[in-house]
Amino acid sequence: MEASNGTGYPPINHSLHLSDHLWLAREGGAVEAYSIVENKLTEIVVFPFPDTQKIVGLFAHEHDQIMAVSSHGEIAFWSFSNPTVVVKKLPKSSNIQAVAKFDKFLAVGGKGTKENLKVFDLSDLSVLYAAKPTMDTRLNLPFNVDIRAICFTSLEKPEKVAVVNADGQIFFYDFALKPSALLHRQVLPKKSVLTSISRAETDGTVIYADVSGVIERYDLLKGKSCGRFKPQEGAVNSFLISGNNSLLLTASKDRFFRIFNLSTGSLLHKVYLKHSPATITVTRQDWLKAYAQQYEDSGDEEIW
Numbered sequence: 001m002e003a004s005n006g007t008g009y010p011p012i013n014h015s016l017h018l019s020d021h022l023w024l025a026r027e028g029g030a031v032e033a034y035s036i037v038e039n040k041l042t043e044i045v046v047f048p049f050p051d052t053q054k055i056v057g058l059f060a061h062e063h064d065q066i067m068a069v070s071s072h073g074e075i076a077f078w079s080f081s082n083p084t085v086v087v088k089k090l091p092k093s094s095n096i097q098a099v100a101k102f103d104k105f106l107a108v109g110g111k112g113t114k115e116n117l118k119v120f121d122l123s124d125l126s127v128l129y130a131a132k133p134t135m136d137t138r139l140n141l142p143f144n145v146d147i148r149a150i151c152f153t154s155l156e157k158p159e160k161v162a163v164v165n166a167d168g169q170i171f172f173y174d175f176a177l178k179p180s181a182l183l184h185r186q187v188l189p190k191k192s193v194l195t196s197i198s199r200a201e202t203d204g205t206v207i208y209a210d211v212s213g214v215i216e217r218y219d220l221l222k223g224k225s226c227g228r229f230k231p232q233e234g235a236v237n238s239f240l241i242s243g244n245n246s247l248l249l250t251a252s253k254d255r256f257f258r259i260f261n262l263s264t265g266s267l268l269h270k271v272y273l274k275h276s277p278a279t280i281t282v283t284r285q286d287w288l289k290a291y292a293q294q295y296e297d298s299g300d301e302e303i304w
Contacts, residue, residue: 010026010027010028010030011026011027011278012024012025012026012027012278012279013025013026013027013054013055013056013278013279014055014056014057014058014279015058015279015280015281016058016059016060016066016281017281017282017283018060018064018066019064020035020036020037021033021034021035021036021042022034022036022281022283023058023066025055025058025068027054028054029046029047029049029053029054029055030044030045030046031044031045031046031047031055031058031066031068031078032044032045033045036283043080045066045078045083045085047068047070047076047078047085047087048076048085048087049068049070049072049074049076050072052072053070053071053072053074054070054071055068055069055070055071056069056070056071056096056097056098056099057069057099057100057101059101061077061122063079063081064079064080064081065077065078065079066078066079067101069096069099069106069108070096071095071096071097071110072093072094072095072096073089073090073092073093073094073096073108074087074088074089074090075087075088075089075090075106075122076088088125089125090106090108090118090120090125091125091127092114092118092127092130093108093110093115093118094110094115095110095111095112095115096108096109096110096115097109097110097111097115097146097147097148098110098147098148098149098150098163099150100150100151100152100161102152102158103158104121104122104123105119105120105121105122105128105152105158106119106120106122107119107120107150107152107161108120108150109145109147109150109163110145110147111144111145111146111147112144112145113133113142113143113144113145114133115145115147116130116131116132116133116134116145116147117129117130117131117147117150117161117163117171117173118130118131119161119175128175129159129173129175129181131163131171131173131181131182132182134171145165146165146166146167147163147164147165147166148164148165148166148194148195148196149163149164149194149195149196149197149208150162150163150164150197151197151198151199151206152199153172153199153203153204153205153206153220154199154203154204155199155203156203157174157176157203159174159175159176160172160173160174160203160204161173161174161175162197162199162206162220163197164194164195164196164197164208165194166193166194167193168187168188168189168192168193168194168210169185169186169187169188169194170184170185170186170188170194170197170206170208170218170220171184171185172184172185172186172220183220184220184221184223186218186223192210192212192214193210193211193212194208194209194210195209195210195211195235195236195237196208196209196236196238196239197209198239198240198241199241200217200241200262201241201245201262201263204219204220204221205217205218205219205220205221205226206218206220207239207241207248209232209235209236209239209250210235210236211235212231212235213231213232213233213234213235213236213252213254214228214231215228215229215231215232215236215239215248215250216228216229217229217265227265228265229248229260229265229267230260230265230267232250232252232253232254232256232258233252233253233254233256234252234253234254235252235253236250236251236252236253237251237252237253237276237277237278237279238250238251238277238278238279238280239251239280240280240281240282241262242282245262246261246262246263247259247260247261247262247268248260248261248262249280249282250280251277251278251279251280252276252277253276254276255272255273255274255275255276255277256270256271256272256273257270257271257273257277257280258270258271
């Protein structure tokens with residue numbers, strides 16, 4: 001299955017593994033369902049978003065539903081059992097760049113003075129939390145945020161959320177604490193243009209990546225770095241924690257797919273791809289872990 005630039009297909013922006021299907025959201029709004037069992041395309045869903053919008057998030061929802069989130073704050077639901085697309089509008093959200101989902105909670109953030117972190121309850125689309133405008137400490141004025149990634153930092157407490165800005169800042173919120181929900185704000189070196197963030201193996205610890213290829217583990221509670229992984233050659237397009245929280249998978253602009261030991265940071269294996277991968281989805285955890293152990297510290301390189 002070919003899925004990248006230069007193939008005649010629109011590039012893939014997001015992917016999702018749900019049940020026995022692999023879902024791919026392509027640039028332009030089409031979402032394709034591939035049967036892993038039958039190894040074939042089984043469905044194409046075109047969500048009715050305007051041409052000016054793009055899909056910024058693709059998630060599993062209740063039962064067999066998939067949920068797509070658009071850049072203008074619309075969410076659409078579809079399932080095999082009920083193929084009628086249902087579209088709803090998130091209030092006060094118009095320029096979304098990053099989204100994260102935890103159970104019935106949806107966190108969004110975008111670009112502009114009014115597009116800071118917002119957390120919604122998907123059962124009724126009510127706003128559970130809206131972060132105050134980020135202030136310029138020197139001028140005491142709100143400045144335009146440029147949120148590139150969001151993640152929930154706990155498996156048990158969805159109230160804790162981490163946000164990264166393109167200008168090298170990490171914000172850590174606990175919206176159960178009001179009115180002062182912002183727990184920590186870390187300004188990283190200005191060269192750090194952050195692209196992605198994910199909850200790590202312990203609550204309060206995250207892993208983030210930037211456009212220079214740096215991947216770092218960071219303790220939000222202590223406000224300090226816990227070590228870096230081997231740098232990539234170019235921006236990290238996507239990464240994923242997998243293998244029962246033992247492996248870190250990365251897809252980079254340098255066309256390499258890499259597998260790291262999450263606890264030690266050592267590079268287990270790398271594969272050179274014929275295209276620049278935009279997203280990662282794991283369909284078999286058992287195979288992945290066994291495959292990574294087979295090549296641990298071998299230095300071998302494959303070409304796919």
